[in-house]
Amino acid sequence: MASRSISANCRKVVCIGRNYADHIKELNNARPKKPFFFLKPPSSILEPNSGPVLRPKGTTLHYEVELALIVGPKPLVDLSEGDEKGALDAIAGYAISIDMTARNMQDEAKKKGLPWTAAKGFDTFLPVSKFIEKGKVPDPHDVEVWLSVNGDERQRDSTGLMLFRIPRILSEVSRVMRLEEGDLVLTGTPKGVGRVEVGDVMRAGVRVGGKGVEEGNIEVEVAEKGGLFEYTET
Amino acid sequence: MASRSISANCRKVVCIGRNYADHIKELNNARPKKPFFFLKPPSSILEPNSGPVLRPKGTTLHYEVELALIVGPKPLVDLSEGDEKGALDAIAGYAISIDMTARNMQDEAKKKGLPWTAAKGFDTFLPVSKFIEKGKVPDPHDVEVWLSVNGDERQRDSTGLMLFRIPRILSEVSRVMRLEEGDLVLTGTPKGVGRVEVGDVMRAGVRVGGKGVEEGNIEVEVAEKGGLFEYTET
Ligand SMILES: [Mg+2]
Numbered sequence: 001m002a003s004r005s006i007s008a009n010c011r012k013v014v015c016i017g018r019n020y021a022d023h024i025k026e027l028n029n030a031r032p033k034k035p036f037f038f039l040k041p042p043s044s045i046l047e048p049n050s051g052p053v054l055r056p057k058g059t060t061l062h063y064e065v066e067l068a069l070i071v072g073p074k075p076l077v078d079l080s081e082g083d084e085k086g087a088l089d090a091i092a093g094y095a096i097s098i099d100m101t102a103r104n105m106q107d108e109a110k111k112k113g114l115p116w117t118a119a120k121g122f123d124t125f126l127p128v129s130k131f132i133e134k135g136k137v138p139d140p141h142d143v144e145v146w147l148s149v150n151g152d153e154r155q156r157d158s159t160g161l162m163l164f165r166i167p168r169i170l171s172e173v174s175r176v177m178r179l180e181e182g183d184l185v186l187t188g189t190p191k192g193v194g195r196v197e198v199g200d201v202m203r204a205g206v207r208v209g210g211k212g213v214e215e216g217n218i219e220v221e222v223a224e225k226g227g228l229f230e231y232t233e234t
Numbered sequence: 235m236a237s238r239s240i241s242a243n244c245r246k247v248v249c250i251g252r253n254y255a256d257h258i259k260e261l262n263n264a265r266p267k268k269p270f271f272f273l274k275p276p277s278s279i280l281e282p283n284s285g286p287v288l289r290p291k292g293t294t295l296h297y298e299v300e301l302a303l304i305v306g307p308k309p310l311v312d313l314s315e316g317d318e319k320g321a322l323d324a325i326a327g328y329a330i331s332i333d334m335t336a337r338n339m340q341d342e343a344k345k346k347g348l349p350w351t352a353a354k355g356f357d358t359f360l361p362v363s364k365f366i367e368k369g370k371v372p373d374p375h376d377v378e379v380w381l382s383v384n385g386d387e388r389q390r391d392s393t394g395l396m397l398f399r400i401p402r403i404l405s406e407v408s409r410v411m412r413l414e415e416g417d418l419v420l421t422g423t424p425k426g427v428g429r430v431e432v433g434d435v436m437r438a439g440v441r442v443g444g445k446g447v448e449e450g451n452i453e454v455e456v457a458e459k460g461g462l463f464e465y466t467e468t
């Protein structure tokens with residue numbers, strides 16, 4: 001990748017839903033028989049030190065920490081689900097990300113069969129860490145992702161708990177839409193998601209072999225979003 | 235815009251749902267109280283003469299002709315809904331587009347409260363015309379969009395029938411996500427959507443003051459998508 005700016009290189013952000021069993025339970029969701037996914041717009045990406053995350057008026061704002069895969073230069077189409085090597089070869093690097101979600105808007109969308117797009121797609125709804133070189137993550141199914149709010153740990157689990165592992169995820173996505181250089185794939189969030197309020201400070205990161213990876217750190221505050229938007233159920 | 239390639243300049247495609255009353259009726263949908271929208275990935279864009287549109291195995295493939303707005307260089311944030319001038323100033327040009335939809339996949343997603351992303355996001359699911367210079371469309375609320383299949387006209391209506399006009403659409407979108415240069419905004423489809431089969435040829439276009447605009451023409455065939463994907467309800 002010419003530049004390491006995650007947002008400048010990104011044309012789509014594909015997010016896997018419900019990929020950790022205990023997270024599915026905490027939201028009372030059905031366990032999917034196969035991976036499903038949705039899009040966040042590249043405009044939602046918040047690079048390190050460019051915060052705050054903005055909470056739209058009237059929304060219940062939730063964090064979801066996730067390991068993000070950054071796609072490399074070779075377009076990925078129709079990866080076989082058992083192709084571990086193809087999956088890892090497609091990955092240029094990693095990032096830690098927070099899939100911010102207006103949960104009450106998402107609940108309404110789910111109830112009405114409407115798209116999740118607005119609930120997931122506000123500006124600042126995707127804080128990311130710096131780019132993590134691929135070599136720093138020997139096995140993406142064996143790292144620990146964590147998130148804290150005001151210093152209290154809220155999420156911490158191993159990526160080994162994913163219901164659908166990375167080759168399966170990339171297979172399901174790439175048989176629908178080709179993955180291109182700089183695209184992000186968010187692999188789902190473990191248990192412990194919850195609400196943040198204006199003034200809260202979120203920190204997130206990743207440990208590999210028990211040790212923190214500096215580039216994977218996120219620290220971002222929550223502030224009120226000004227402007228025209230105000231959520232009211234339609 | 236440096237280049238007129240619609241796909242090369244595009245980082246997001248925002249699509250308005252249910253924006254023509256007779257189309258809402260034909261799909262037995264509820265009439266929205268305000269505009270809602272979803273995303274197609276830029277990877278779904280099919281430039282002129284790079285067809286065919288690929289029908290994924292097991293899907294009911296529908297066409298939806300739509301007037302697309304192409305966003306200009308000034309980022310659009312929090313447009314007021316009555317700001318006609320601001321809306322038109324934000325538009326760099328237009329295109330005709332076909333929002334291809336795997337209708338049976340979308341129906342399942344709606345029923346289950348899941349994202350519409352896959353149903354709308356396959357590669358080739360967004361044929362577009364060439365870029366139409368802004369000056370060729372004096373009033374985007376007074377053009378006729380049309381689509382034919384194998385020479386039979388299936389859709390033809392005036393954009394004057396939009397339930398939510400362009401300033402309102404751009405206001406609703408831009409209070410959630412900023413619109414950036416090259417982004418596409420699809421303004422919804424009029425009545426007449428329907429199924430296409432492998433071998434069908436779709437044509438679409440736009441008339442301004444009764445006269446066809448050459449750059450707005452689309453002609454594309456439908457072929458079977460090979461590869462791994464096959465739809466089965468989960
Ligand atoms: Mg998530």
Ligand SMILES: [Mg+2]
Pocket residue numbers: 038039115116117272273349350351
């Ligand atoms: Mg979506």
Ligand SMILES: [Mg+2]
Pocket residue numbers: 249250251298300333422423
């Ligand atoms: Mg449409």
